[in-house]
Amino acid sequence: xxxxxxxxxxxxxxxxxxxxxxxxxxxxxxxxxxxxxxxxxxxxxxxxxxxxxxxxxxxxxxxxxxxxxxxxxxxxxxxxxxxxxxxxxxxxxxxxxxxxxxxxxxxxxxxxxxxxxxxxxx
Amino acid sequence: xxxxxxxxxxxxxxxxxxxxxxxxxxxxxxxxxxxxxxxxxxxxxxxxxxxxxxxxxxxxxxxxxxxxxxxxxxxxxxxxxxxxxxxxxxxxxxxxxxxxxxxxxxxxxxxxxxxxxxxxxx
DNA sequence: ATCGATGCAAACTGTTTGCAAGCGG
DNA sequence: CCGCTTGCAAACAGTTTGCATCGAT
Numbered sequence: 001x002x003x004x005x006x007x008x009x010x011x012x013x014x015x016x017x018x019x020x021x022x023x024x025x026x027x028x029x030x031x032x033x034x035x036x037x038x039x040x041x042x043x044x045x046x047x048x049x050x051x052x053x054x055x056x057x058x059x060x061x062x063x064x065x066x067x068x069x070x071x072x073x074x075x076x077x078x079x080x081x082x083x084x085x086x087x088x089x090x091x092x093x094x095x096x097x098x099x100x101x102x103x104x105x106x107x108x109x110x111x112x113x114x115x116x117x118x119x120x121x122x
Numbered sequence: 123x124x125x126x127x128x129x130x131x132x133x134x135x136x137x138x139x140x141x142x143x144x145x146x147x148x149x150x151x152x153x154x155x156x157x158x159x160x161x162x163x164x165x166x167x168x169x170x171x172x173x174x175x176x177x178x179x180x181x182x183x184x185x186x187x188x189x190x191x192x193x194x195x196x197x198x199x200x201x202x203x204x205x206x207x208x209x210x211x212x213x214x215x216x217x218x219x220x221x222x223x224x225x226x227x228x229x230x231x232x233x234x235x236x237x238x239x240x241x242x243x244x
Numbered sequence: 245a246t247c248g249a250t251g252c253a254a255a256c257t258g259t260t261t262g263c264a265a266g267c268g269g
Numbered sequence: 270c271c272g273c274t275t276g277c278a279a280a281c282a283g284t285t286t287g288c289a290t291c292g293a294t
Contacts, residue, residue: 140274178259179275181258
């Protein structure tokens with residue numbers, strides 16, 4: 001199976017884009033922690049690892065990671081984006097607490113099956 | 123059964139707020155069209171009906187309508203809010219086309235049941 | 245050497261807020 | 270009349286973009 005790096009490299013190559021140290025660092029940190037994250041949190045995480053990458057580059061790279069299929073953008077009733085890993089993770093749903101905003105992930109195969117069914121029908 | 127106006131009036135009264143002509147107009151137009159809408163679309167709709175209400179008032183009133191339970195805020199992978207009517211509408215899910223962004227609403231009772239089940243369990 | 249990539253700051257979009265003036269109960 | 274409400278413009282947050290410079294192949 002292809003590693004995350006391989007997938008990203010292939011995507012970049014197919015678009016004639018470059019695999020830079022900044023892109024590598026962002027890929028690494030985006031997958032270093034299993035939960036959801038926002039662009040700002042990733043920036044802080046990078047700083048804590050002594051990597052100074054500008055916000056603009058983070059946004060540009062996250063967008064590439066989404067296009068390559070490695071990350072997904074999810075929005076939880078807030079106005080800014082959260083990202084979550086696709087690579088190595090099953091499709092799932094989220095439960096968002098109306099009081100504290102806490103997010104619980106769950107996989108319910110019966111719901112998955114019905115979702116597929118509705119999608120096909122429409 | 124209480125009308126939308128009654129529900130809104132009661133909510134406002136309970137919070138010692140006033141039922142102004144602006145709030146009435148926004149309530150009317152928010153329910154004049156059955157599909158989802160954004161704040162800007164509502165502004166245009168109001169202008170077309172010769173009602174000049176500022177954006178600030180629209181946002182402030184939409185927030186009250188959500189708190190009163192008449193509208194729900196939904197976000198479809200975009201960074202800005204869409205609103206949909208709760209009053210007189212069953213709980214449902216949305217299918218968003220990845221290509222054109224078109225939104226299809228559907229009610230699937232088996233999914234509703236499983237959603238309830240998961241919510242209780244967590 | 246050529247193009248794409250980066251950092252910076254400015255631009256942008258949707259939304260919120262402070263304030264002075266207006267109006268509903 | 271008192272206090273909530275309004276409109277305006279400025280403030281905000283998250284994100285995007287233009288541009289000069291840098292760097293990978």
